[in-house]
Amino acid sequence: MMSQANKTDVLIAEELLLQANNLSHKFDYELFRDINLSLYKKESIAIIGTSGSGKSTFLNILSSLLKPTSGNVVFKSKDMYSIKQNELLRIRRDDFGIIFQAHYLFRGFSAIENLEIATLLSGEKIDEKLLKALNIDYVINQGVGELSGGQQQRLSIARVLTKKPKIIFADEPTGNLDKDTANIVMNTLFNYIENNNAGLILVTHENELAMKCNKVYKLEDLKLQEIK
Numbered sequence: 001m002m003s004q005a006n007k008t009d010v011l012i013a014e015e016l017l018l019q020a021n022n023l024s025h026k027f028d029y030e031l032f033r034d035i036n037l038s039l040y041k042k043e044s045i046a047i048i049g050t051s052g053s054g055k056s057t058f059l060n061i062l063s064s065l066l067k068p069t070s071g072n073v074v075f076k077s078k079d080m081y082s083i084k085q086n087e088l089l090r091i092r093r094d095d096f097g098i099i100f101q102a103h104y105l106f107r108g109f110s111a112i113e114n115l116e117i118a119t120l121l122s123g124e125k126i127d128e129k130l131l132k133a134l135n136i137d138y139v140i141n142q143g144v145g146e147l148s149g150g151q152q153q154r155l156s157i158a159r160v161l162t163k164k165p166k167i168i169f170a171d172e173p174t175g176n177l178d179k180d181t182a183n184i185v186m187n188t189l190f191n192y193i194e195n196n197n198a199g200l201i202l203v204t205h206e207n208e209l210a211m212k213c214n215k216v217y218k219l220e221d222l223k224l225q226e227i228k
């Protein structure tokens with residue numbers, strides 16, 4: 001029979017979405033050393049730190065885009081940087097939602113066509129409620145080039161959520177937005193992870209925004225310091 005301690009281990013493992021172990025990275029100089037991080041279902045984590053401290057680099061490593069100098073990132077019991085490239089691409093396509101400030105929308109297409117592309121890849125449906133919540137439901141027939149910067153940003157967030165990722169990685173997702181719109185976007189992301197058993201890792205320089213997350217870490221002196 002399984003002991004109580006083992007049962008607890010199994011339970012924690014089932015709730016775990018992503019685990020980073022002993023991550024170190026350097027470019028010309030060392031950015032961080034031996035960092036550990038765990039993300040659980042329904043959890044939001046914010047990473048703060050001064051400009052150039054390595055926040056975006058850390059997020060790129062967690063989100064399958066950059067192999068760390070050393071250490072590993074485990075998703076679904078697999079070390080992402082030891083598996084085959086096509087398996088890694090599948091994880092990125094099916095399970096990860098990556099939101100960057102520079103949004104990669106298809107400019108020759110309308111807003112709705114950009115969402116349809118996401119549904120084709122994932123087999124999911126466009127969620128009208130999501131478009132309403134993000135206040136872009138009334139512009140979906142317009143060309144991407146006709147949308148404002150903030151509308152494009154929200155459209156790219158809608159496109160990421162449309163494919164129903166297990167983990168959302170967001171680098172300054174509200175960077176271009178006014179406060180009210182930023183709140184709408186953050187509430188949409190929080191509701192999404194709650195309703196879909198997903199997780200969120202957010203990089204931001206705004207402390208107020210960071211503190212809305214369950215956990216906050218500051219990247220400083222090569223380490224992640226726990227703030228909340």
Ligand SMILES: Nc1ncnc2c1ncn2[C@@H]1O[C@H](COP(=O)(O)OP(=O)(O)OP(=O)(O)O)[C@@H](O)[C@H]1O
Pocket residue numbers: 027028031049050051052053054055056057058205
């Ligand atoms: N591909 C790369 N090659 C070489 N150096 C890089 C590369 N990407 C980032 N760096 C360097 O690593 C350092 C950290 O960059 P990063 O973008 O991770 O910081 P950040 O904390 O996100 O900064 P900011 O808040 O200003 O966006 C910077 O000095 C940057 O020049």
